[in-house]
Amino acid sequence: MSSDNTSRGAMEASPTRSLWDNPRSTWKEQLPEREHFRDPNVTDAALREAVLKDDKQTLEFATPITAEALTFTFG
C-alpha cells in the first residue's frame, strides 16, 4: 500500500482536491489515455480472488474486539 505522503507529494505541485471536493468542472485531463481499462487476459478466477480474499490491508478493518478492550475505563 502506498498511502504515504511521498507518493502524494507529486500531485501537490498542482492544485489538487479530494474525491469529494472535485466537481466535474474542475477535472483535469490527466487520466490515462487508453481506449479500455479492462484487460481481457485477466481470468475470472483472478478477479474473484482479488475481490473475495482478505489481505493485510483489508483485515485492518476487521479487527476482533476482545473482552479486555471493552473494560478500558476512560476518564
Added chain:
Amino acid sequence: VLGPASLDFRKFDPSKELVGLPNCGEPGFHAGYLTSYLLDLKVTNVLEEQQYFDLDYLSEFAAFYGTSARGYSNVCRRRHFFSGDVLNRALFQAAAGGDATAIDELHKNYLGFVVIRPTPAASFGRTVLRWYEDLNPNLPRVTTPSRPYVCHVAGTTLTVDGLAWQQQDQAVSACATVALWTMLHSSAFDDSHAHAIPKIADIARYAHRSVSMGKKAFPASGLNAFQVCGAIAECGLTPDLSVGSVRVPDLAPGFSPSQFAASCAMLIRSGYPALLGGELISGQQRTLHAVTAVGFRQCAPPASTPGQADLQDGAVTTFYIHDDNIGPNARFELTSEPGAAPGSRYVLLKRAAPAERFTGSHGYDGTIGRYHAFRPTHIVAALPDPLRLPPATLQRHALKVARGLAKGTANTLGFSVSCRLVHLTAFFEAELAKLFESAPARLASVRMALAETVAPMSLYLGVIRIGIGDQPVLDILVDTTDSDRLHPAFCHIVHDKRMVALCEGLQNAGAYDFGAKIDAF
C-alpha cells in the same frame, strides 16, 4: 432571590477575560487555550449576560450540585465574543430595534460564546466557537459534524457554526462523558425525528443504566468502553466500536496510521464525530483518556500506483479535537511509532498549534510544547439506528472492489478509494449537485435514473467513491440495512466510460455485483 442585571459590553482583555477564572486539572490549559483561540479569531469585544440559565448546567445542578452542602448557585454567565470594532451598547440597541445594518454587523462579527458555570473547580460550561478561517481552499478542512447554534439576547438572534465543548467537572462528567456529549451534538442527527441532544447528566445516567459495574453515576469517575456504547444505545442510536490492530509491547494494540486516518475521516466526512479512547503519555506515566475528533484537514489524494487500491484519506495528518483538558477544535498532528511487528507503526497524536494569526496569541496557550502525546486505542461512533453496516466493513468492501478493478486492468492502473455514509436525500440533493454543478442536463439524467431504474434504496447509503488520483471514475451505492456480507450494490454511477467494461468484467466473473448501471459520462 435574583434581581435584574444589565447586559455588560466591554473590550476583550486577554489578560483577565478568561485567564482569571478557576480551572481544574492542568492549571491554565483551558483559559489559556481559549484566550489564544479567540485572539486568533481577532476577538475585540465581549457582551456578557450576567445571569443566564444554561440547560446543561441546570441538569448538572439537579443531578449533583443542588444537593451539595456547599450551596452552589444555579445561575451561569454567558459571554459572547465579537471581532471588528463595532460592538457597543448603541449598536446592540439598534439591532434590538430591528436596524438591519446593525444586525448584519453583529452577525458578521460574532465568534461564539462561553458559558461560565458558578462551580469553582470547572468554570467552562457549554462553549461554541467559530472555526478559524480556512487558508487552504484546495484541500479544505472537513467539519461536517458542526452545526449552527442560535443564541437569543434581548430579542436579537446570534448564530455561530461549531460543535459544543465543555470542561469536565469530575462531579457529573468525566472526559468520556464530555466526549460523548460533544459527539451527540452532531449535525448528522438533525434528520432523526426521535433525536434530542441529551444533557450531560442524562448521558452519565445512561452510561450507568445497564452497565453500572456497581459504580455510582455521580461523582463521575470515568466510563469504560461498555458504558460508552451503552450510553449511545440508550439514546436510540447504534454504537460502533473499532480497536487497533497494531501490536505494541505490553500495551493495548494501537492503530496503523492509514487505518486510523481513513476510519476517522470517513466518520467525520459522514457527519459523525469520532470518539477516541486511548492513553495520554507523559514519560513513563500513562493515563486513560477520551476525546472527540470533530474535523480534519484533507490530504492530497494518492497518486495512482499500478495494481493498488489506496485510501483517499489514508495519509491525513491533521485532526481537530475537542479535548476536555484543552478546549474545542484543538489541532493535533498524526505521528507514528514502531509497533512490535517488523515494519508496523502505531499512531501517536501530538498537539500541534497552527501558526499564530494574532501576534502573541501563542503566549497564552500553555498546551504548546507541553501537552502530552495521545495514543488512540479505541474509536467509537454513534450512528442512526437504521444504519447496520459497520463503517469499517464498508471500507473493507471498498478496498476489495477497488483491488478487483485494479486486477481487471492487469495491474496497469491503481485506484484511490473513499467511503461515506450519506442520507439518501443528501446524496440526491447536495452530493450530486456538487459533483455536477456545471452540468445541469447530466445532473437531471442521473437523478432521474436513480429514481426510475434502481430498486428502492435504504435511508442511509454507503457510498464508495473510486477514482484515479483525485478524479472520480465510479460511485457505488451500497445498502446499509443488511448484514455485513459483500451484498450486491444498489447501483453504480459510471463517470468514465472506460470503467463500464471493467465493471462488467468483475460482474460476469462473479466477483462483485455492481447493481444497476447509471451512465454519467
